[in-house]
Amino acid sequence: MEALPRTSIVDVLEDRIREEILTGRRPAGSLLPPERTLAEGYGVTRTTLKHAFGRLVQAGLLETRHGVGTRVRDYERLGGADLLPMLVRHDARWLSEIFEVRRGVGALIAGAAANRAGGAARTRLRELVEAVRTAGDPDAVQLADAEVHRALARATGNRVYVLLTNTLFNAYLPMRRHLAGPFQDAEEAYGRLAPVVAAVEEGDGAAARAAAEAYLAATEEIMREGLKSR
Structure with missing residues (x-):
């Protein structure tokens, strides 16, 4: 039998933010709100948010710069196959x-x-x-x-x-x-x-x-x- 996948809160948050990006609710180039504000809005800890951000950065959907914040990457212009x-x-x-x-x-x-x-x-x-x-x-x-x-x-x-x-x-x-x-x-x-x-x-x-x-x-x-x- 195939084991059922286990979904964590990080998985759920990652999926939520990915959906917001790919549907255009968070458009390319837009700067995300501060982490504290986002964490409170999603009802998660900042640690959970950072883990989700890390996955989305690795996926090529977000980019984070020290002193600037986290921005939605223009994946259609800059992304790869x-x-x-x-x-x-x-x-x-x-x-x-x-x-x-x-x-x-x-x-x-x-x-x-x-x-x-x-x-x-x-x-x-x-x-x-x-x-x-x-x-x-x-x-x-x-x-x-x-x-x-x-x-x-x-x-x-x-x-x-x-x-x-x-x-x-x-x-x-x-x-x-x-x-x-x-x-x-x-x-x-x-x-x-x-x-x-x-x-x-x-x-x-x-x-x-x-x-x-x-x-x-x-x-x-x-x-x-x-x-x-x-």
């Missing part, structure tokens, strides 16, 4: 923008992998795509599929592609049960992905890009249909 997992959890509409990036970056990665992958990388891709076919249940199929894409990124030799792929999966995987439509049948999932790997093995960059575009479009359509039925 590491914010995506949090933003998707807050508002699923971010997924539409992730899908757009997924299509563009996925096709570029497949083409680069075809042009640059060495023998070991191609062998590993064959093994991983076969693992999609033999996965025992839809969740295992979905995770096996993700590993193929991580391997494609590594096969490019470009570490930025690897980090981008990791970031997109960090945003996607927490919601994967809502996006599991393309992975219900292992053989069908394999059939959609195998042409990408085959083109990479052949070293055909144009064919790999085209196969990736077809795969990404097909899986996105199925995922979107699944989201509509939620």
Whole structure:
């Protein structure tokens, strides 16, 4: 059995302030009231408030300067892709923008992998795509599929592609049960992905890009249909 999460007062306060920031009730650039005032307003101790502030600073939503105070960070102007997992959890509409990036970056990665992958990388891709076919249940199929894409990124030799792929999966995987439509049948999932790997093995960059575009479009359509039925 899966253990139930335990929620502390710091968790609750962090969620409250995050919601206020992401919904615009505390706009970017605004200076928060003094800690004593905020703590009294939320009905918490200043120690609890400091712990929540520390988490939100680490998340990239607040910035604290000695002698100035705590300000809401303009995360859309200054933030990085590491914010995506949090933003998707807050508002699923971010997924539409992730899908757009997924299509563009996925096709570029497949083409680069075809042009640059060495023998070991191609062998590993064959093994991983076969693992999609033999996965025992839809969740295992979905995770096996993700590993193929991580391997494609590594096969490019470009570490930025690897980090981008990791970031997109960090945003996607927490919601994967809502996006599991393309992975219900292992053989069908394999059939959609195998042409990408085959083109990479052949070293055909144009064919790999085209196969990736077809795969990404097909899986996105199925995922979107699944989201509509939620």
